[in-house]
Amino acid sequence: MGANSNDNKKRPGSERPAPIQQRWSRRDFLQTGLAGTAGLLSAAPADASGASPSAITWDAEVDVVVCGSGAAGSAAAMAAAHAGASVMVLEKSAAWGGTSAKSGFHIWIPNNHAMNKLGLKDEKRACLQYMAEHSYPQLFDPDSKTLGLPEPVYGLLETFYDEGAITVNKLAQWGVSEFDVASLGYDHIMSVDYNENSPYNKATVGRSMHPVDRDSVPRGGAYMVNQFRNRLLEQNVELRLRHRALRLHLNHKQQVIGLQASDQNGKTINIRTRRGVVFGSGCYSHNKRYIDQFQMNPVMGSCAAPTNEGDFIAIAGNAGAQMGNLSGAWRAQIVLEDTVKHIATPNAVFWPIGDSMLLVNKYGRRCVNEKRNYNDRTKALYGYDANRAEFPNLITFMVYDKRCADLYGGRYPIPPTPDALNHVAQGETLAALAKELERRLAKYSAHTGNLKLDPGFTAQFEATVKRFNEMAINGVDEDFSRGAFEYDKAWHAMQKPLPDARWPEAVNPDNATMHPFQDAGPYYAIILLPGCIGTNGGPVINRHAQVMNHSDQPIAGLYGAGNCIASPAANAYWGAGATIGPALVFGRIAGERVANEPVKELS
């Protein structure tokens, strides 16, 4: 099956990318990006392309087109190619790899070989209970056959469990990469799951894995997406940058027979797909219209790749796909000034790093355990005050002292030196720091919803630091239990700096996550907004990664995986790599399935 067409023999680099603008402003991009999206939405007919198949001039023909070159798309393309299909990958961006290229590329894989080798067990029922309880607390029933979930939803979790280790093994067989249990920091601390407190989590370490090279050196996203790229080229997969999917072509049976896209010159092309199309095209984080439409709570920026505009939502929607989890996201705080400068922030605040550090809200009060994982911490900050009709903790201030700056400088978001980046507010006293925060909030009012500090901020802020210092000395956070949990301890320890003679060790070894602030300044603060790594809602898939229509039937020839579909994890973040793990697994499944689809008739 899948004899290569002539088109499939083209090699990447043959196309010449269009000249780029030297200086894009965020506004320019949003305007053009949104205009393009709006045009797409308004122009696309309800039956996808609306064109009669017999009237379409095909510019290329392959068995399978994959849209997106991140983890999901690359796994799909790899699997399809190894199954014998001719494959073309379209990447909208001028850069390869999507958000995965920016990632640490940890993958959360249940019952993987590496944890088994360490003697760690991960029994299926218990693991599924952990996932189901965390992802669907409103439905969870530990005694139900499907754990209280609708069968299709349970099926996704079960498939992920069953196919995870298989996927990791295939990545090794294909020469993409080996993986090992993730351990971090110079003490090589094992990655602890993000809800290690769950009574159903029977394997709190071991599921998170990281790629390792031939020398067993841990690697990251840049390495992985290029491993994929190199292996795909060896499989004669055609890779096209700056190609944006526009709409699907369907035959009268509503089967996918092709894809319309714009090429690197903006020309519209039609690609005949004999067997189907897989989307691994990323989230909608940078589509402001969708963010405003779908997100229940404010999402004010993202570190996702800048071309992640949720194209698949309109494309699949026009083909009759049902949508799910549209209000979902992998949440994290982001730095205010980063959102002003960039479309895609360079990073997210996965951890407010340091020990003599705390977060306060506009009232000068702490509002969360600063050491909890980014997803759950950000969700917690959405707590709504019904009396004041506001989100009091929406925007927070990460405050730290000179000790913390010296020890942790260079680890995001604390710059190498306080003056190295403009997102650090400084003050010789806490009161002076509050004044500087007021000045910054006024400057960036358009980016914060016109947030202002409460008139009582400074007095409360000083009291908060005083109380924090007392609790740090005692080693017990009586307000938010910071440092009381294995996750808090492990992820703080794995980020600790090398011993530094300038500053003493933690004052209370029972809780190294807390240290009193210095009596004298300078003090520093960074303004944090609620954001995300990426949204994770979109078309609903089944356990074969097929996109489902509103009759709960697969749309023949249409598949999806990764952040462009309704995530099987819903709004839970099971552990490090819970984003890319399912992306790889369902991407691989999609690739294998689509390669074995029958050839669709044109009419």
Place this chain on the structure above:
Amino acid sequence: MVFALLLVAIGSLPFVGYAGDVAVGAAAVTESNQAVSFKLDVLPRLMAECGICHQSADPHGLLVIDEDNAYNQLVDVPSYELPSMKRVSPGDPQQSYLWLKVNYQYLAAGGKGWGMPILAGGIRDPKFKKAIHDWIEQGAKNN
């Protein structure tokens, strides 16, 4: 989702790794006096490590690193964070902001921002680092 070691690890953490095992078309640079090719030894790795943030859709530092733009935007062009220094001064790595950034010497020279690749404290692959250094030292040719 990569920090100095913070090696941070999570699924989506910006992390700096090396590029793939062998960048397509790239040749290893191991000898100190070996001629370095920008197109074969430097550009593929720069695109792999840096292209996702330095792309035309959202060029961080107002720098685009892709096939069409990288050379012209690097060589003899003032840096964004330290305009008194060029991104690449042919023949002089120590007066090249690119080299100082990836070698984590930029702060001492008066630069700003994060070390590159971001938060990794510089490139960790000694061969790639040497390729950048030697390419600049050999005149930063568009070869």
